[in-house]
Amino acid sequence: METNETPLVTTDGLTKTYPSTSSGRRGDRVAVDRVSMTVRRGEVYGFLGPNGAGKTTTLRMLLGLVRPTAGTASVATDRIGALIEGPGFYPYLSGRDNLRTVARFRGYADTEVDRVLERVDLAARGSDKYKGYSLGMKQRLGVAAALMGDPELIILDEPTNGLDPAGMADMRALVVDLARGGQTVLLSSHLLAEVQEICDRVGVINGGTLLLESTVAEMRGGSSLRLRATPEPVALAVAMRLAGDDGVRGTPAGLSLDLPADAAPHLVRELVTAGVDVHEITPTERSLEEVFFEMTAATREKEPVS
Template sequence: MEKILSVKNLTKKFKRIVVNNISFDVEKGNVYGLLGPNGSGKSTTFGMLLSTINPTSGDWYWFGKKGTDSDTLKKIGAIIEQPNFYPYLSAETNLKIVAEIKGTPYPRIDEVLETVGLLERKKDPFKTYSLGMKQRLAIASALLNNPEVLILDEPTNGLDPEGIIQIREIINNIAQQGITIIIASHLLDEIEKICSHVIVLKEGNSIYSGRVDEMTANNGYFELKADNNTLLINALEELQWFTSVKQEGEVIKAQIRDDASISASTLNQKLSEKGIYLSHLVKKKLSLETQFLELVKNTKNHA
């Protein structure tokens, strides 16, 4: 897979270290999440990658070329801060101004407005737009120059649930066009729904970089229920496939060992051989939130 971006030991120190020796790669055509709480170094990382902040040390390569020059910036669409659109001008006129700056032909304006669902509102003044519509117009602005990469810093910040869903759908549609997307967010749920890959930052340190579905080696867990849960618990513990077996209400949760590979049908067969018949059996994966908390906890333990 072609590398769009390669970051090597990037560090930024102000009065304290804000970004600490982070390294990661971004491959073409994927959606990457830069995940971490406020103050974890996400915006500073973007600032360095776009050459608006000078790094203390480290290197990065866009499209195989070191650093970020003017030619590279033409391939990138970015929203780092809320764009300054003119409030009394229409969305169309605002984008014409941006198009003049970027050297983009006017017909492209209708294309990007359609992408973000604002084509029917293009004649309306910017000041009449909701927060979600303003954010969508900002994405349209970033798409004007047909970028190969789209960088979004907290794109759903402050939006209501409907606005969040709209932005999520737009991002998915843009990704399907083959544009590589990098999103900074502190919202685990959004990263899980939008991104294929994630870089987790904690206090300026990268504690994980990889696929979302491989964030931990965790095999997930089974939810089970039987007429006699005491017998069920004893049987599960005897199988030695699980790191923990515990009852939560009427349901038994059995955490699968990392080195165990077991299907629901295999488990059902083993239990029926012991005379235990299940009324409920579901295999589940841990949510990204649970995996994130486990990851942070393990990092603390190894610190």
């Protein structure tokens, strides 16, 4: 996916507070706390956080649906498609007629309805009434509405909610395809494997606070080597000599060394020279999930904020 450094979405100190409604509590409840983020043109940006972290409130402020308490949000295009929370359609109309209603309101031809139904693989079920749709089909119809008019920026709030594994794979493929076509996708999710697979950069939010903004690769860090060898004290000494005292950690599966995968042959030679029997040496990478839980451990007990 080709991206450039030109920002399409920028927030600066974006904040939203609500009056506290809990008895015995004073002051305002902070839903979003001074979030500053940047989404670049042509990228898939993953807005990552647990349920209640402040993702939806932030997206609503970007779209002008919620007024910020402080800070600013700037979107450098008026061609925006969005699916925020669950889609809302008329239950007694078919999927196609619901989209026709949306299309006429926005000034699009009926041919646009057929195009987006095809794009989300609902063309064969377009004549069925919305009330008979499964949760996953309703979600895909909402995404279809967001794709009308070929928007430059597409904001999707938890787009794989309600989808089965095959539907989730199809949705991920669609998001990647949109970005390859030059569109920018801002995708919120609490599914870390999903974000790791399709996003160029991520912003991690928890308790209303943006903890980090970086590429997925930078967030995961470099690769490491897992080593099982005996005698372990000698293996540990060799490992510390090569990776440094702080670059070696004991785990239930053996030793973890902060060394790249291409260092494995040299490590094996040094271990064998020292009389160590090498039982296993495996390159490993931290998953986004591991990094995320490390980052949010200190704030995990905060009250959910929406």
